[in-house]
């Protein structure tokens with residue numbers, strides 16, 4: 001097709017920070033290739049940024065600071081929301097959809113916490129709300145789960161879905177340094193936010209897990225039901241003891257379908273060191289998905305970054321552009337991949353899950369301590385798999401135990417009883433263990 005006959009799909013961008021700026025740059029850099037793939041041009045016609053300077057510097061026909069001007073612009077076909085946060089992002093997206101415009105967003109908090117409402121608005125107005133870039137940056141995991149694996153009943157998925165957290169745990173393991181030292185380094189390198197709570201306390205990962213679980217199992221988005229535990233309590237000693245036992249510690253998001261309900265949990269996890277996920281280092285992300293037909297598949301790559309996230313945003317824009325160019329009047333694929341959701345599957349509370357556990361118990365070094373701890377475990381029907389007891393260098397010494405599978409409620413009762421023993425001189429550090437029986441990479 002000759003270039004001058006090409007149709008134009010007109011894009012408006014709200015927010016020109018890392019992701020919005022990266023999207024604009026990528027649309028320019030790969031303009032020719034994108035245009036060849038689509039048989040049409042993607043033209044950015046209107047941008048809004050908090051900074052008028054950034055907006056003016058974008059070199060776009062219409063610029064400003066007001067995102068509502070973008071969503072009310074009759075020349076804009078597709079709105080890209082890359083502002084982040086809820087206010088005004090929620091209203092911007094909602095009104096854009098109500099205006100009959102397709103929206104592409106990178107906003108994981110918005111989708112995880114308000115997505116159910118926004119998808120309903122999109123459906124009512126026959127427009128798409130696309131969100132590939134909200135999970136795992138440049139890895140096309142939404143498309144893989146929703147389309148590539150659509151024939152499967154997904155059994156579970158587990159992922160390293162926060163780059164900052166993975167960088168910190170990797171550095172702690174390689175250089176044997178404390179959490180707070182590495183966190184400072186991650187901030188200096190620009191991986192972690194100035195307020196890194198969302199990264200290190202697992203909230204960012206919980207947003208991403210919530211979204212993936214909804215697509216995997218066809219359940220409504222349930223961020224408030226996702227159990228979230230961060231990595232700030234992990235010590236270099238835990239990493240060393242885990243290594244001695246044949247494991248690495250990773251911050252995982254796990255979603256699993258069980259006969260009792262769905263498990264949705266983000267927490268530090270011991271993984272056998274030969275597993276592929278245990279070997280994903282630095283700021284990388286990876287997600288392992290188990291489908292009943294395909295078996296296990298692994299997706300890995302950059303989970304953050306300007307061009308990686310821009311790549312996912314632009315792919316969403318291109319999907320919508322194709323639909324528009326084909327004259328299709330409503331999105332072919334439901335936002336979460338299901339026309340009929342499973343509304344009545346319960347998300348389990350954390351005490352109802354079953355797991356194996358790593359326990360680090362600080363005790364006074366005296367005869368019979370191990371026997372007393374073993375007795376409590378036996379009384380609570382918790383079976384011990386392995387034990388490490390180091391020689392005492394002071395009056396106190398840690399006992400490290402790996403358990404077999406146990407219900408968390410029962411384990412908690414045992415831990416309370418062990419902490420009440422006079423020989424136990426501090427809180428027990430408990431980390432869940434995921435052996436990935438039957439997964440790939442073993």
Ligand code: HSE
Pocket residue numbers: 136137161162163164165191199204303304305
């Ligand atoms: N802060 C996030 C991370 C960025 O470290 O993974 C991508 O969501």
